[in-house]
Amino acid sequence: xxxxxxxxxxxxxxxxxxxxxxxxxxxxxxxxxxxxxxxxxxxxxxxxxxxxxxxxxxxxxxxxxxxxxxxxxxxxxxxxxxxxxxxxxxxxxxxxxxxxxxxxxxxxxxxxxxxxxxxxxxxxxxxxxxxxxxxxxxxxxxxxxxxxxxxxxxxxxxxxxxxxxxxxxxxxxxxxxxxxxxxxxxxxxxxxxxxxxxxxxxxxxxxxxxxxxxxxxxxxxxxxxxxxxxxxxxxxxxxxxxxxxxxxxxxxxxxxxxxxxxxxxxxxxxxxxxxxxxxxxxxxxxxxxxxxxxxxxxxxxxxxxxxxxxxxxxxxxxxxxxxxxxxxxxxxxxxxxxxxxxxxxxxxxxxxxxxxxxxxxxxxxxxxxxxxxxxxxxxxxxxxxxxxxxxxxxxxxxxxxxxxxxxxxxxxxxxxxxxxxxxxxxxxxxxxxxxxxxxxxxxxxxxxxxxxxxxxxxxxxxxxxxxxxxxxxxxxxxxxxxxxxxxxxxxxxxxxxxxxxxxxxx
Numbered sequence: 001x002x003x004x005x006x007x008x009x010x011x012x013x014x015x016x017x018x019x020x021x022x023x024x025x026x027x028x029x030x031x032x033x034x035x036x037x038x039x040x041x042x043x044x045x046x047x048x049x050x051x052x053x054x055x056x057x058x059x060x061x062x063x064x065x066x067x068x069x070x071x072x073x074x075x076x077x078x079x080x081x082x083x084x085x086x087x088x089x090x091x092x093x094x095x096x097x098x099x100x101x102x103x104x105x106x107x108x109x110x111x112x113x114x115x116x117x118x119x120x121x122x123x124x125x126x127x128x129x130x131x132x133x134x135x136x137x138x139x140x141x142x143x144x145x146x147x148x149x150x151x152x153x154x155x156x157x158x159x160x161x162x163x164x165x166x167x168x169x170x171x172x173x174x175x176x177x178x179x180x181x182x183x184x185x186x187x188x189x190x191x192x193x194x195x196x197x198x199x200x201x202x203x204x205x206x207x208x209x210x211x212x213x214x215x216x217x218x219x220x221x222x223x224x225x226x227x228x229x230x231x232x233x234x235x236x237x238x239x240x241x242x243x244x245x246x247x248x249x250x251x252x253x254x255x256x257x258x259x260x261x262x263x264x265x266x267x268x269x270x271x272x273x274x275x276x277x278x279x280x281x282x283x284x285x286x287x288x289x290x291x292x293x294x295x296x297x298x299x300x301x302x303x304x305x306x307x308x309x310x311x312x313x314x315x316x317x318x319x320x321x322x323x324x325x326x327x328x329x330x331x332x333x334x335x336x337x338x339x340x341x342x343x344x345x346x347x348x349x350x351x352x353x354x355x356x357x358x359x360x361x362x363x364x365x366x367x368x369x370x371x372x373x374x375x376x377x378x379x380x381x382x383x384x385x386x387x388x389x390x391x392x393x394x395x396x397x398x399x400x401x402x403x404x405x406x407x408x409x410x411x412x413x414x415x416x417x418x419x420x421x422x423x424x425x426x427x428x429x430x431x432x433x434x435x436x437x438x439x440x441x442x443x444x445x446x447x448x449x450x451x452x453x454x455x456x457x458x459x460x461x462x463x464x465x466x467x468x469x470x471x472x473x474x475x476x477x478x479x480x481x482x483x484x485x486x487x488x489x490x491x492x493x494x495x496x497x498x499x500x501x502x503x504x505x506x
Contacts, residue, residue: 033206035246037199046193049146055109061143061500064479065089068502072121073477076170076219076262077317078431083363085433085476091501093448093460102446102462106480106500107145110493112136113166115469115486116219118496120477121173124148124192127496128180130155130166135182137171139195142477145498149195157183157215164469164486168217168260172227174243179227183215187229189246199246207233209258212280213313217260223274223294228265230276232258238276238290240297250297252276256287256306260315260359265294268323269342277327279306279314287314289327289338291346300344307331316357321364321382324349328356330374337385352385354378360429360473363437370437370451372428377439379453388453393425393439429473440483442470464497465489476501 051057064070068089077083094102114129125142128135134152141148159165165183172179177198178190185203190196203209203216209231218230227243236251237258261277274294279287287306292299305327306314312331319326328335334356337349355362355369355378362371362380368388369380379388425441430449432438436459437449447461467489475482479502485495 031248033201035199035201035241037245038197040191040194040196040198044191044194044196047148047195049141049144049148052109052140052145052147054111055107055145055147057107057145058104059106061106061480062502064502068479070478071476072173073119073475074121074173075119075222076117076172077361077473078476081221081262081264081317082319083361083431083473084365085431087433087476087479089502090434090479091503094446094462102464103499105497106143107498108495109140109145110495111484112494113164113486114168114484115164115472116167117170117472117475117484118482119171119173119178120475120482121192123478124173125477125482126171126173126178126180126192128167128169128171128182130164130183135167135186137178137180137188137190139178139190139192142480142498148193151188151190151195151197153182153186153188155182155184155186157211159214161214163214168215170219170262172220172222174222177243179220179222179243181216181218181220181229184211185209185216185231187220187241187246189227189243198244201241201246203229203231207231207235207239209233210281212258213311214260216258217315218258219262221263221265221274223265223272226294228263228274228294230258230261230263230278232256232278232280236297237278238263238274238292238297240294252290252292252297253299255302256290257282259287260313261317261361264318264320266320268320268340269344271344273300273340273344275318275320275325277305277314277316277318279329281310281313283310284308285310285312287329289318289325291325291340291344301346303327303336303338303346303348305329305333305336307333315359317361319362319364319369324382326362326364326369326382328362330356330358335380335385350385352380352387354385354387355380358427359471360427363430363432365432365451368453370430372430375424375426375428377425377428377451377456379451379456381453389455391456393428393441393447393456393458427471429471431474431476433476438474438476438481440470440474443468444470444485444489446474446483465492465495467492467494479503 112131139148256278257280259278288304444465448459450457472484
């Protein structure tokens with residue numbers, strides 16, 4: 001570690017401890033442009049799902065267990081914005097690869113470029129991706145993969161770092177409406193059942209926004225009658241729109257740019273609070289946690305927290321529990337816990353080097369945080385920030401291979417990525433359901449995990465495909481698991497795969 005590193009880190013810690021509550025209100029400027037609004041035609045009928053032209057179906061799902069609890073997955077990180085599903089009555093596991101192949105998908109649909117997860121509500125799934133020069137929104141039957149409707153519009157976005165150039169933001173489904181925000185900030189509102197376009201906005205053009213390092217990534221968040229997005233505009237950082245008409249309702253201050261973490265709304269001390277983890281391309285690099293009033297955009301407090309490296313962003317959503325908020329950022333600064341007081345001011349609880357997330361959001365269960373710190377799975381004590389254990393997951397092995405970086409390799413995130421065909425999970429994503437964790441590795445490994453302070457046990461695991469950049473967390477709804485294969489494999493196209501994991505354990 002260099003002296004410059006510790007000097008920069010020390011500066012950030014001082015700023016973290018010295019930050020104070022701000023009472024400035026969210027600004028209420030004139031809407032820079034009226035949204036394009038389209039009245040729904042009278043008598044518009046719901047389409048019947050047809051065989052998807054890029055799809056394949058392999059059977060029908062098993063019946064749900066009589067006592068199974070099921071749920072929709074209406075937006076980023078699921079029904080409670082934390083990667084936790086209330087579903088029960090799920091299958092015990094998957095066949096280990098050394099004893100057999102993975103189960104066949106229930107259905108699959110080949111897709112274009114995208115890192116966006118699908119969203120599911122009332123038996124309809126919205127897939128958001130890029131085909132050629134168009135961003136495409138498709139509504140599918142969640143059980144069969146049949147196509148209800150699709151909508152396409154042109155895009156010119158190109159990822160400057162040669163990653164995929166498709167959408168990043170997960171659709172938000174609310175009531176009978178679907179909301180999408182593309183990589184260039186094209187915001188649309190659709191009727192979920194018919195595909196009718198209610199309204200659209202060109203956010204980049206209207207708010208004079210640049211594309212940052214990786215385009216528009218934060219997913220839309222629904223809060224009562226508002227649609228909230230972290231814009232990173234010069235005149236206002238976070239924006240709230242009327243979810244029915246698309247008109248601007250408020251703008252927060254634009255101090256820290258957009259960032260890539262989706263905001264999280266939570267009830268704290270009896271009040272709703274919106275937590276925004278901002279920090280994108282800026283010189284000097286700035287960013288951190290904003291606590292806002294979701295009704296007005298007024299700022300309760302700010303906590304500076306971002307790597308001093310120019311080529312870094314804040315990408316992992318805040319984790320909220322009780323009166324605490326945990327934030328983490330790769331490279332240098334790592335993790336910080338914020339205590340929120342009853343008057344909605346704040347105090348630092350601790351900082352920790354035990355855990356930080358590059359982009360996935362860790363999951364809190366029973367007083368412990370579980371998530372991937374680069375390619376290592378970590379268990380951290382929520383109360384103290386103490387690291388309980390860390391290990392590299394390997395296919396079919398529950399014990400730790402190593403708790404340190406491989407010999408001769410640097411500790412930067414890029415050096416930890418597993419090549420396709422590797423037996424390691426590499427960067428992974430977690431979902432909690434039915435008392436266990438579902439884990440998807442970036443090269444196509446899937447596993448059921450038993451995680452506790454005592455360690456990690458791989459219940460079952462198998463390889464779904466061999467391809468890199470499977471960085472989108474799985475989605476679970478009504479006993480069906482949806483997995484994005486974001487990049488083509490040796491013998492497969494990029495696909496959305498649906499697996500039947502219904503039926504409880506004997």
